[in-house]
Amino acid sequence: MHHDIYLAWRYLYHHRVRSLILVICLSLMGAMPLGVHEVMNQGKRAMLDRALQTPLIAGRVGSGVDLTLNALYFNNPNAPRTTMAEVDRIESTGWALALPIYSRYSAQGFPLIGVTLDYLEYRRLAVTQGEMMTTLGECVLGAEVAAALGLEPGATLMTTPGNLFDLAGMYPLKLHVTGVLGKQNSPDDGAIFVDLKTAWIIEGLGHGHEAAAKSVVKDPTKSGNTQMMDAGLVTYTEITPENLESFHFHGDPATYPISAVIAVPNDHRAEVLLRGRYLNYEKDAQLVAPLSICENLLDNIFRIRELFDGVLGLVGLSTLLALSLVFSLSLRMRRGEMRTLFLLGSSRFTMFRLVIAESLMLALSSLCLGGVLIWMARHWLSGVMLRWVLA
Amino acid sequence: MRKTVGYRMMGWLWLLLGVFGATRVLAEGAPPLNIVAANYPLAYFAERLGGQQVKVSFPVPAGEDPAYWQPDARTIAAMQKADLIALNGADFEKWISRVTLPQSKRIDTSAVFKPRYIVVKDAVTHSHGPEGMHSHAGTASTTWLDFRQAIQQAEALAQAIIRNRTGLKSVVETNLVGLIADLHALDGDMRQFATQLGGKPLLASHPVYQYLARGYGLNLESVHWEPEEMPPPEEWKTLRDKLKSRPARLMLWEAEPSPAIKRQLTALRIQPVVFQTCANRPPSGDFMDAMRGNVQSLIAAARPPSANKPLKKG
Numbered sequence: 001m002h003h004d005i006y007l008a009w010r011y012l013y014h015h016r017v018r019s020l021i022l023v024i025c026l027s028l029m030g031a032m033p034l035g036v037h038e039v040m041n042q043g044k045r046a047m048l049d050r051a052l053q054t055p056l057i058a059g060r061v062g063s064g065v066d067l068t069l070n071a072l073y074f075n076n077p078n079a080p081r082t083t084m085a086e087v088d089r090i091e092s093t094g095w096a097l098a099l100p101i102y103s104r105y106s107a108q109g110f111p112l113i114g115v116t117l118d119y120l121e122y123r124r125l126a127v128t129q130g131e132m133m134t135t136l137g138e139c140v141l142g143a144e145v146a147a148a149l150g151l152e153p154g155a156t157l158m159t160t161p162g163n164l165f166d167l168a169g170m171y172p173l174k175l176h177v178t179g180v181l182g183k184q185n186s187p188d189d190g191a192i193f194v195d196l197k198t199a200w201i202i203e204g205l206g207h208g209h210e211a212a213a214k215s216v217v218k219d220p221t222k223s224g225n226t227q228m229m230d231a232g233l234v235t236y237t238e239i240t241p242e243n244l245e246s247f248h249f250h251g252d253p254a255t256y257p258i259s260a261v262i263a264v265p266n267d268h269r270a271e272v273l274l275r276g277r278y279l280n281y282e283k284d285a286q287l288v289a290p291l292s293i294c295e296n297l298l299d300n301i302f303r304i305r306e307l308f309d310g311v312l313g314l315v316g317l318s319t320l321l322a323l324s325l326v327f328s329l330s331l332r333m334r335r336g337e338m339r340t341l342f343l344l345g346s347s348r349f350t351m352f353r354l355v356i357a358e359s360l361m362l363a364l365s366s367l368c369l370g371g372v373l374i375w376m377a378r379h380w381l382s383g384v385m386l387r388w389v390l391a
Numbered sequence: 392m393r394k395t396v397g398y399r400m401m402g403w404l405w406l407l408l409g410v411f412g413a414t415r416v417l418a419e420g421a422p423p424l425n426i427v428a429a430n431y432p433l434a435y436f437a438e439r440l441g442g443q444q445v446k447v448s449f450p451v452p453a454g455e456d457p458a459y460w461q462p463d464a465r466t467i468a469a470m471q472k473a474d475l476i477a478l479n480g481a482d483f484e485k486w487i488s489r490v491t492l493p494q495s496k497r498i499d500t501s502a503v504f505k506p507r508y509i510v511v512k513d514a515v516t517h518s519h520g521p522e523g524m525h526s527h528a529g530t531a532s533t534t535w536l537d538f539r540q541a542i543q544q545a546e547a548l549a550q551a552i553i554r555n556r557t558g559l560k561s562v563v564e565t566n567l568v569g570l571i572a573d574l575h576a577l578d579g580d581m582r583q584f585a586t587q588l589g590g591k592p593l594l595a596s597h598p599v600y601q602y603l604a605r606g607y608g609l610n611l612e613s614v615h616w617e618p619e620e621m622p623p624p625e626e627w628k629t630l631r632d633k634l635k636s637r638p639a640r641l642m643l644w645e646a647e648p649s650p651a652i653k654r655q656l657t658a659l660r661i662q663p664v665v666f667q668t669c670a671n672r673p674p675s676g677d678f679m680d681a682m683r684g685n686v687q688s689l690i691a692a693a694r695p696p697s698a699n700k701p702l703k704k705g
Binding site for chain 1: 461464467468471488489490491492493494495
């Protein structure tokens with residue numbers, strides 16, 4: 001047996017290019033369907049995990065998919081908005097904990113999420129570097145954001161203006177980074193979190209007066225009490241300990257906007273009651289179960305897998321036939337070599353063993369390469385699938 | 392015989408280990424509920440309701456008005472770690488909109504009577520104490536001075552404690568009965584005072600008695616005077632003019648006015664009566680002592696000099 005393996009190895013090594021092509025063909029044939037399945041399963045698992053951790057989501061009546069994707073993955077900032085009245089509505093029932101989310105804005109290319117501290121606690125997002133935010137104008141960074149921007153506690157970053165063409169709109173807000181959250185391998189890693197009230201300041205619902213007041217000067221070209229801003233007026237808003245007390249809000253807090261409310265019912269009975277209430281009485285709002293929304297969405301998306309499987313099956317079959325042809329032709333070409341071995345005293349069984357050893361070595365090598373390819377797909381492509389689904 | 396002694400010793404050892412373990416589990420399993428209160432009345436209610444089972448923090452420094460206090464980052468961080476943050480509501484915590492605190496841990500104790508908040512208009516901006524310039528515009532916030540409202544606040548706090556720690560239900564409910572009884576007694580005494588006064592006009596040195604006045608039907612009007620600051624002559628003149636149409640004989644003060652102010656008031660036949668709001672911890676005694684003192688001072692001041700009817704005990 002030892003000699004068979006040695007002779008098989010020498011033969012394959014001698015024809016190394018042909019052997020390598022055979023190994024690549026065989027490994028791809030096996031790894032392709034398995035790899036695609038693995039990547040799809042990983043994407044599905046990642047989506048469903050997040051949905052599983054989120055019992056119910058309330059929001060403005062409309063597309064349940066948009067609402068769910070916005071609340072879970074912060075990927076649709078322009079989704080229809082609801083108001084804080086929705087939070088009051090859920091809290092007043094006493095059946096569930098209400099976690100409002102406002103995901104309209106961004107900062108340096110990352111979603112800026114307005115939340116209450118309850119959200120961070122519910123998602124088990126703890127500060128691993130620095131401190132938790134304590135006042136308006138402060139933020140904590142998801143682990144991926146901190147790594148990508150190279151920011152640490154004590155740094156600052158500017159919010160992105162909502163609309164570049166809105167010349168009379170709000171100035172960007174300069175945020176103070178107080179901490180970095182631990183990595184959770186979830187969409188929270190790629191987000192910047194601020195207090196809901198800070199998000200409303202960006203919205204223009206709350207503001208301070210000190211910065212503008214300092215820059216007011218009398219217009220020398222006009223008589224009377226005409227005043228104008230001088231050139232020293234800063235073109236961004238910054239909340240500091242000095243001007244913090246001047247910040248205040250206007251209007252009824254119940255009308256302030258939010259993107260969605262995550263509702264965490266106290267128990268199964270509370271969940272049923274809450275869903276019943278929304279089904280029967282709330283005509284301007286909807287309450288969705290993210291798990292069923294995500295499952296339906298993934299079922300629809302992953303129907304493509306059946307097509308993939310069919311195509312890959314056909315490709316695999318044709319590759320297998322081609323390989324069989326290559327193998328039989330190669331045996332025919334080796335007829336002289338076999339005859340020499342026979343004349344040297346080898347039995348037919350010995351030659352059979354040689355061919356089997358060569359085949360096994362090819363199969364084993366293909367298996368190893370296929371395994372490496374699947375491992376690479378699992379590690380590097382699982383995020384790609386999630387991004388593709390959410391894009 | 393030896394075997395029996397050995398078994399007994401083993402038994403005692405297990406028993407000791409069991410007792411030690413159970414004590415540790417009990418001690419570690421139920422740490423006191425950590426409550427942060429935004430004003431002293433709520434801190435007092437929490438202490439009365441939870442007893443030894445709660446750890447109450449009241450972070451406002453002595454001598455500072457909690458209604459105009461601003462917590463620093465360290466205090467906010469401590470509040471974030473608390474199990475329950477007891478708020479007065481009615482715009483008492485002006486800092487609440489500027490800080491980051493968990494919504495689920497906050498309990499607005501006056502939310503139940505929110506529709507009945509008193510809105511103050513045309514307030515004067517003035518300054519006294521470490522909190523600097525301020526005005527009393529907005530919502531009147533000394534809600535607990537109407538003792539029926541104080542009962543509602545205590546009930547809201549009790550419910551929040553029970554929601555947070557169901558194991559404290561029986562303790563809190565028992566203590567709530569005692570607290571309500573004390574507040575009812577104060578309410579009864581205030582009603583006695585209101586009856587005794589019979590709608591006669593009253594004055595107050597500061598606009599902080601709105602709920603007291605409404606709750607007990609007092610004909611009360613406020614000025615903006617401080618106990619240690621002699622009001623300017625024009626304010627005395629305004630007061631004299633006012634007395635012509637409102638012949639008030641009693642004036643409520645948050646603290647003892649200076650002897651000079653007292654002399655001038657006496658000259659106008661106005662008796663100053665100290666009625667502490669107790670928004671911050673009183674220098675001596677507790678909330679109930681201070682309130683009983685307040686009510687008894689009022690009853691004594693309203694009694695005709697000839698009367699010698701004994702005071703009703705609170």
